[in-house]
Amino acid sequence: MAQSVRTKNASYRPGHVVVTGGGSGVGAAIAQAVASAGDRVTIMGRRKEPLVEQGLPYQICDVTDEAAVRQAFAAARAKQGRVTAVIANAGAAHSAPFDKLTALDMADMLAVNVTGVFNVWQAALAEMKEAGHGRLISVASTAGLKGYPYVAGYVAAKHGVVGLTRALALELARTGITVNAICPGFIDTPLLEKSIQNITQSTGKTAEEAHAILQRASPQNRFVQVEEVAAAALYLMSDAAGSVNGHTLSLSGGDV
Ligand code: NAP
16 A cells, blocks of 8 residues: 555656745745746736736635635636645734734734635645645744744744644645645745834834844844745655655754
8 A cells, every 4th residue: 555655656746836925935936946847837826916927827816715715726727737736835924012913913814824724725635635646835934833022923823834734744644645844934035024124113223234133043144045945845846755744844044
């Protein structure tokens, strides 16, 4: 039985990869890397403009809306064939001291960062099970592995994604589907720019000083590059990573 799963994985190539949040930052880098590797890719996000800018097939979709996600996957499947890998990358970070964090902020963090992952993985699971192989990957964060101040909702949500990843990996371990999380430290993307703005507004520090503070979170004293996250995603989708399952791949220069 185990041998037959290995045999199936040996011939597996990711054929149609869905990347959520593929219009910007990490998601765009992953989508472009997948396309350069010769695979079909569908990017998803809420805003049309950044999706169009990538020059790749796209579906407009809010990952927190289960029905919209199912519809987007059906349309993507109809255009480019069955989905073989899902990179659940769409996410958002809200910064505030805990006593200023509202219940709505908290719900928003859980909706996009946890339920969003749940929705997109569920939308592709049946076809992956039927095929006997598949790759489910979340872009979590080092905030899924350790705490950070002033982002309690984000940290709680990213810990949730890591839990979801680990649990599903065990549940699907004999199906030929692997489930893994990538956990980057700070990356220079539009999302990071919001954190920089928050620091400058709440502390009076300059943007350069705020950059330096965040960079120092890495023992390497630098930001993670989006290309490094894309390379990790390609590895996790490869045949070579067939036995990597339930893993949280830290890209943080040794921070965690
Ligand atoms: P980004 O450029 O802001 O990307 C976030 C993407 O998610 C956007 O394209 C956004 O597009 C999409 N998105 C947000 N809410 C969505 C929703 N409800 N439905 C569908 N799409 C949605 O930031 P990024 O840094 O590349 O973030 C990508 C992932 O990396 C996130 O999960 C983030 O938590 C994680 N991460 C980032 C860092 C960092 O320092 N930047 C570090 C560790 C982990 P629309 O707004 O058009 O929907």
